[in-house]
Amino acid sequence: MERLQEKYNKEVVPALQAKFGFKNVMQVPKIVKIVLNVGLGKIKEDKKKIDAIFEDFKKISGQSPVKTLARKSISGFKVRENQVVGLTCTLRGFRMYAFLDKLIHVALPRVRDFRGVSPTGFDGRGNYHLGLKEHLVFLEVPADSLENIFGLEVSIVTNSGKDEPSRELLKVMGFPFKH
Numbered sequence: 001m002e003r004l005q006e007k008y009n010k011e012v013v014p015a016l017q018a019k020f021g022f023k024n025v026m027q028v029p030k031i032v033k034i035v036l037n038v039g040l041g042k043i044k045e046d047k048k049k050i051d052a053i054f055e056d057f058k059k060i061s062g063q064s065p066v067k068t069l070a071r072k073s074i075s076g077f078k079v080r081e082n083q084v085v086g087l088t089c090t091l092r093g094f095r096m097y098a099f100l101d102k103l104i105h106v107a108l109p110r111v112r113d114f115r116g117v118s119p120t121g122f123d124g125r126g127n128y129h130l131g132l133k134e135h136l137v138f139l140e141v142p143a144d145s146l147e148n149i150f151g152l153e154v155s156i157v158t159n160s161g162k163d164e165p166s167r168e169l170l171k172v173m174g175f176p177f178k179h
Contacts, residue, residue, distance in 0.1 A: 004173060012169065020165055108176060119178060
């Protein structure tokens with residue numbers, strides 16, 4: 001069992017039950033999935049760079065991402081229909097907890113001038129969204145991939161439906177929010 005999943009079962013559930021007065025364990029909010037997203041932007045025409053980003057993204061997430069295709073042509077953005085415009089990956093179960101553990105304890109502390117993540121990244125339904133400007137904060141990415149630096153969006157989806165229980169869930173799990 002993953003270290004963060006064990007922490008959720010042994011520490012987080014009792015703490016949230018005590019704080020919010022949940023009578024049943026099933027009422028306690030939990031993380032359902034983590035969705036990772038990369039937009040390709042201006043390099044969407046270069047196949048070699050797309051393949052390099054695909055491989056780096058695969059190393060970061062631990063599974064193969066899906067290429068996101070444009071639904072229609074937009075000449076102002078120089079986008080053609082069915083052109084690859086991004087990569088996305090949905091993590092659940094063991095891989096989700098492994099990625100979250102890696103994000104909290106390894107990647108976020110490596111961000112330059114890191115003082116914590118914004119506590120306002122919630123969307124009103126209990127989901128938290130975080131953007132990373134560089135993928136180089138992950139240890140899986142080799143240092144020679146400096147020519148293909150890309151940003152990464154991380155969406156942590158919970159089943160609570162409200163921001164406050166989700167914020168407390170992430171805080172108890174060790175998420176480094178700003179004070």
